[in-house]
Amino acid sequence: MRLRRAAGALLGLGAFAMAGHAGGPANSRAMARLDAELAAVVADPAHPLASLSVLAIRDGEVAYHRQFGHRWIDNERPSNSKPAGPATQYRIASISKLVVALGVLKLVEDGKLGLDEDVSGYLGFRLRNPHFPDSPITLRMLLTHTSSLRDDGGYSWPENQRIRDVLVPGGALHGSGAMWSDEAPPGAYFRYANLPWGVIGTVMERVTGERFDRLMRRLILEPVGMHGGFSPADMAAAHVANIATLYRKRSDAEGKEAWDPKGPWIPQVDDYSREAPRPRAGPMYEIGSNGTLFGPQGNLRASAADLGRLMRMLLQEGEIDGRRVLAKETVRRFFERQWTFDRRNGESGYGTKRDRYQAWGLGNQHFLDVSGPGSGDRLVEGGGFVGAGHLGDAWGLTGALVLDTRTRTGLLFLTGGPGFDPDSYPGRYSAFARHEEIILTALYRRAVQRRAD
Numbered sequence: 001m002r003l004r005r006a007a008g009a010l011l012g013l014g015a016f017a018m019a020g021h022a023g024g025p026a027n028s029r030a031m032a033r034l035d036a037e038l039a040a041v042v043a044d045p046a047h048p049l050a051s052l053s054v055l056a057i058r059d060g061e062v063a064y065h066r067q068f069g070h071r072w073i074d075n076e077r078p079s080n081s082k083p084a085g086p087a088t089q090y091r092i093a094s095i096s097k098l099v100v101a102l103g104v105l106k107l108v109e110d111g112k113l114g115l116d117e118d119v120s121g122y123l124g125f126r127l128r129n130p131h132f133p134d135s136p137i138t139l140r141m142l143l144t145h146t147s148s149l150r151d152d153g154g155y156s157w158p159e160n161q162r163i164r165d166v167l168v169p170g171g172a173l174h175g176s177g178a179m180w181s182d183e184a185p186p187g188a189y190f191r192y193a194n195l196p197w198g199v200i201g202t203v204m205e206r207v208t209g210e211r212f213d214r215l216m217r218r219l220i221l222e223p224v225g226m227h228g229g230f231s232p233a234d235m236a237a238a239h240v241a242n243i244a245t246l247y248r249k250r251s252d253a254e255g256k257e258a259w260d261p262k263g264p265w266i267p268q269v270d271d272y273s274r275e276a277p278r279p280r281a282g283p284m285y286e287i288g289s290n291g292t293l294f295g296p297q298g299n300l301r302a303s304a305a306d307l308g309r310l311m312r313m314l315l316q317e318g319e320i321d322g323r324r325v326l327a328k329e330t331v332r333r334f335f336e337r338q339w340t341f342d343r344r345n346g347e348s349g350y351g352t353k354r355d356r357y358q359a360w361g362l363g364n365q366h367f368l369d370v371s372g373p374g375s376g377d378r379l380v381e382g383g384g385f386v387g388a389g390h391l392g393d394a395w396g397l398t399g400a401l402v403l404d405t406r407t408r409t410g411l412l413f414l415t416g417g418p419g420f421d422p423d424s425y426p427g428r429y430s431a432f433a434r435h436e437e438i439i440l441t442a443l444y445r446r447a448v449q450r451r452a453d
Contacts, residue, residue: 027450034064034446041435041442042068047425050247050265050396051084051416053304054439056447060315060408062308064447069416071244072273075264087242089228089301090414091270093392095401096230096300097197099310101143101363102326102334103219104200108139109330112207115140115362122203124288125164130177132185139203141187142196143363144338146346148186153179155195156292159285163202163292190339190346192357194297201291211287213280213294223325225309228302230294232270232277235301243301245271246396247417259421268417269395270301298394304412311403311410335361335388335405354431356391364388367402374426379411381429381441385448387411398422398436409448413439 042049051069055062067084074080107113113122118136120127127137129148141147153175157166165171166179183189201212208215213230221229232240247265250257280293309320314334318326326334339360341348348357354375359366366388371378379385379402387409389402396417403410413436422433430437445451 027452029452030446030450031064033452034442035066037442037446038066038439039068041438044435046261046420047435048249048261048419049415049417049435050419051088051244052439053084053088053090053414054443055304055308055311055410055412056443057308057311057315057403057408057410058448058450060312062312064443065304065308067304071242071416072271073245073247073265084244084416085242086305087227087239087303089239089243089303089306090397090399090416091243091246091298091395092300092302092307092399092414093298093394093397094194095302095307095390095392095399096296096298098364098390098401099220099300099302100197100200100216100296102310103204103216104139104143105330105334105362106219106326107204107207109327113139113203115143119199119203122206123164123199124206125168127167127199129180129186130169131180131182135185135187137186139200140338140362142200144360145190145192145196146187146339147193147196147199148181148184148189149193149195149199150179150181150191151193151195153177153195155193155198155297156295157290159281159290159293162286162289163198164289167199188345190341190348190357190360192347192350195292197297198290198292201294201296202288203291205291206288209287211281211285211294212291212296216300220310220325223323224306224313224320226302226306228300228306230296230299230301231280232272232301233279235277240272240277242303243270243272244416245269245273247419248396249419250421259419259424261419263419265417265419298392304414307401307412308410311401311412315403315405315408315410333362334364337361337366340366349431352431356431361388363390365390371429373428374431376430378430379440380444381437385409385411385444398433400432400436400440411440411443411448413443 053067056064070081071084071088072082166173246268250259313320317328318331348355358368367377369383370376387402387404392399399414401412425434427437
């Protein structure tokens with residue numbers, strides 16, 4: 001009964017229905033079941049989601065692409081709410097890191113950067129962990145979270161501040177040096193962090209003389225055919241209108257964050273219903289002084305369709321629609337394993353014991369199908385799907401982009417924010433929340449395996 005009600009509610013939830021289903025009646029039944037299962041996830045009264053956008057790739061082509069819920073919600077007059085659609089863009093959080101890594105490798109391909117060069121030469125100042133002053137820091141280390149930089153001292157600063165003053169002892173923003181780890185020298189220990197991407201953005205600006213957001217548009221976004229970007233203020237009005245507001249049903253009550261699944265949706269970021277996005281940099285911004293400004297670690301706005309094109313480009317070894325974006329060797333290098341967790345060489349849980357990170361490439365996570373109660377990187381129930389990609393989690397959004405180059409398969413989901421505390425709904429066999437496990441498993445079984453059972 002629940003699935004029938006969910007299927008009937010698809011229109012109200014703002015689902016985007018593709019015309020027809022290739023593969024005959026059996027596949028049509030699988031797609032119909034998938035529609036209903038995902039609609040039920042979004043409409044679950046105990047675990048509601050503001051919106052959900054999903055995409056699956058089978059044999060290198062898009063097999064399923066849907067949206068559910070609303071990109072903008074009017075709590076007072078729900079009928080005014082705007083449904084999510086195929087052009088809806090999300091602030092994709094740390095999935096941005098994967099896209100930036102491709103920009104770095106494009107500059108390596110063009111001879112402007114070297115993965116194993118001391119980045120001090122690119123930055124114009126000596127970058128050293130004061131605990132290990134004789135150890136150079138390289139782009140490879142920054143891309144693999146082994147640089148010894150940490151987020152404890154922050155990872156984003158306004159345009160009038162220089163990243164040099166943060167990173168160099170004695171600098172005006174260095175403080176106690178909390179951004180530097182004393183656990184192990186650069187290159188020896190993995191710990192996930194956002195600050196390295198601000199350094200990467202600064203390096204990219206320094207070697208090209210271009211503002212980071214515009215540089216990424218030139219290097220990757222436009223060649224792939226993606227419509228998003230790192231600076232909404234520079235986007236066309238039609239694209240800004242399609243950016244999803246991210247929500248939580250959470251308020252700050254007496255100094256404590258209180259979740260209320262029956263309460264109103266509270267905007268967290270990207271609510272442009274009353275005010276247009278503001279420029280992140282003014283005309284006086286000094287290119288190459290502060291790469292954190294445009295949020296390389298998590299500020300990209302992109303739709304599921306945009307990311308689907310990116311995934312197809314990678315599965316086609318750097319080519320999309322007859323246009324070469326990256327050399328084949330660059331794509332192979334991108335996916336090469338750089339780090340594997342052995343319980344001595346890093347921290348796998350991002351502050352938890354959930355073993356979320358098992359292996360890493362150049363700016364992409366390798367999912368090894370490790371499973372445990374509320375722990376591990378397993379992507380689908382029962383296991384069997386491994387690949388590389390990235391997770392995203394910020395301002396309510398959670399998401400995952402994972403592809404398997406051997407089977408030319410990909411899974412993607414982006415949520416517009418939860419109406420419940422995700423920690424209260426843990427995964428059964430992974431570090432994902434339970435609703436994320438359900439989404440990924442449904443996508444894999446129905447859209448990739450075409451199972452209607």
